[in-house]
Amino acid sequence: MIWRPTLKNRAKQLAVLGMTAALIFSNMSIDASAASSNKVKTVLPQAGITYALGDNQVSLSALQQSVDENSPKTDNSSSVSTSKEANSEIANSSAVTDETPLASTITENILKDIQSATGAVIGKKDSSSEGASTAEEAEEERFKSLVIAKVNDYVNVRDLPSEEDGEIIGKLYDKSVGTFIEEENGWYKIKSGTVEGYVKAEYCVTGEDAVELAKEVGTRIATVTTTTLKVRSGPGLDEEVLGLVPIEDELVVEEELDGWVKVSIEEGDGYVSLDYVTLSTEFVEAESKAEEEARLAKEKAAREAAQAAARKGTSKNAESSGKTSYNSASSYTTDTSSIGSAVSQFAQQFVGNPYVYGGTSLTNGADCSGFVMSVYANFGVSLPHSSGADRSVGAAVDGLANAQPGDIVCYSGHVAIYIGNGQIVHASTASTGIKISNADYRTVLAVRRIF
Known part of the structure; x- marks a missing residue:
């Protein structure tokens, strides 16, 4: 019994x-x-x-x-x-619930991406051990093992912990993430990407100082995997559609929910289903000396090819719409002005024309990346029809402060052409069409230079 x-x-x-x-x-x-x-x-x-x-x-x-x-x-x-x-x-009682609350998993995912980006393993503290009674404490322990550059541009990575004897083998750029290995006489030995070496401790943070900064250095990205993605006003299929995003576009994730992510698009913040995007976290990581030399050589060759194509292949006749005629790209290209300025001036004459999702016509309608692509096509340059892909064309420019007319300005799910004086021209939305805006009206993800 x-x-x-x-x-x-x-x-x-x-x-x-x-x-x-x-x-x-x-x-x-x-x-x-x-x-x-x-x-x-x-x-x-x-x-x-x-x-x-x-x-x-x-x-x-x-x-x-x-x-x-x-x-x-x-x-x-x-x-x-x-x-x-x-x-x-x-x-x-508010302490008991029968429902599973929505829970963000962004921290755990970012940690995985940090491990992938730096090429090193960030150890997990046993949740049953003393001193790790909460997930937050465990997270902070992992962040303490990071080394993050905090400089205007970059800090050199050397093969030895000495400015006199140590050879420069790479660069750890501002807000780059590396993994702490050891400390020696005011130097941190780190591993980041393919680079393993020493950086001066005074130009980096680690330990307690890295905890808060580590939460800010990664950009969480949702890449669209379906032909046309609907961005909704709320996390549900019955919510209003705010805008449409094409396949392979990249959206900045503001928040991760159960089955949905909150993202930023031109029409505002909205929600997309996890069924139609893949998530990743972007970090700036160390670049070896050989990698930097190869990148610069590639960018130089691409710039020279674009300049040659612009001088040789600028369209003699621009598009026309009804009774409106437009100047050709060649009419803006002179010996005294840069090709970038010519791109800027050529693009501005289409202000007021319509925005059309998926369109590439400067007169009858284009979306944001279609507008940029078609403008540059008139200068003999072929660009992708994707705002996400535009983030990797040409050469990187260090922020809006260094932007020049003709540069491509990239946002979450959007792209524009810089025209100078802190302004851009872009195919904004269906309600506004092609217009001029302040370049800093939204958070800038990247500035790229073709010419």
Whole structure:
């Protein structure tokens, strides 16, 4: 015979449940998802204790209901009253929920991308060990193992911890991420990308100082994998469609939810389903001396080819629309002005023309990347019909402060042409068409130079 203890008094049942819950929560990690559940992986504490229930977990209120169903029935009115009051208290309690709250997984994903970018392993602290009682503490321990450059441009990476004897083998650019190996006489030995060497500690942060900065240095990107992606006003298929984004475009992720991500597009912030994007995190990592030389040579060759094509292949006749005629690209190309300035002036004459999703016509309608592509086509330069792909064309320019007319300015899901004086010309939205705006009206992801 198996002995099964019973509790006749419901108030005692609730008391035991409460004590059990307290013991459980005092000895468990903040990551409270079931081991067999793959829906909730990480829950970071926000205020007090934040927890989530996985597929195979139950809440205290569910346990209470199970006990009630298996308990002997009684006609004792005081017992029933006590049970109702206790049930009401549990139902009104903000500490217990039967629903799995939305939980961001961006931190864990960023850590994986940091490991991939730096080529080194960031160790996880055992969640059961002392000093790692919360997911936040474990995250901070991992961030402490990073070395992040904090300079205007870059800090040299040397093969030895000495400016006199150490040969320069690479560069760790501003906000680049490396993994700490050891410290020696004011130098940090790091590994980042293909580069392993020493950087002066005074130009970098690590340990406690790297914790907050590490959360800012990565850019979380959602790359579209479907032909036309609908960006909605809320995380649901019934929500209003804010805008459309073509395949392979890249959107900056503002927040990650359960099955959805919040992204930034020209029409504003919206939501897209994880079924139609792939997520990644972009980091600036160290560049070896050989990699830098190869990149510069490639950019120089591409620039010279573009300049030759522009002088030789500029269109003699621009598009016409009805009674409106436009000047050709060749009419703006002179010996005294740069080709970039010619691109800027040529593009501005189409202000007021319509925006058409997927379009490439400067007169009858183009979308943002179609506009940039068609403008440059008139100068003999072939560009991709994708705002995401435009982020890797030409050569990198260090921010808007160094932009020149004709440069390509890239945003989340959008692209434009810089015209000088802090302004851009771009095919904005269906409601505004091609127009001129301030270049800093949104966060700039990259500035690229063709000529």
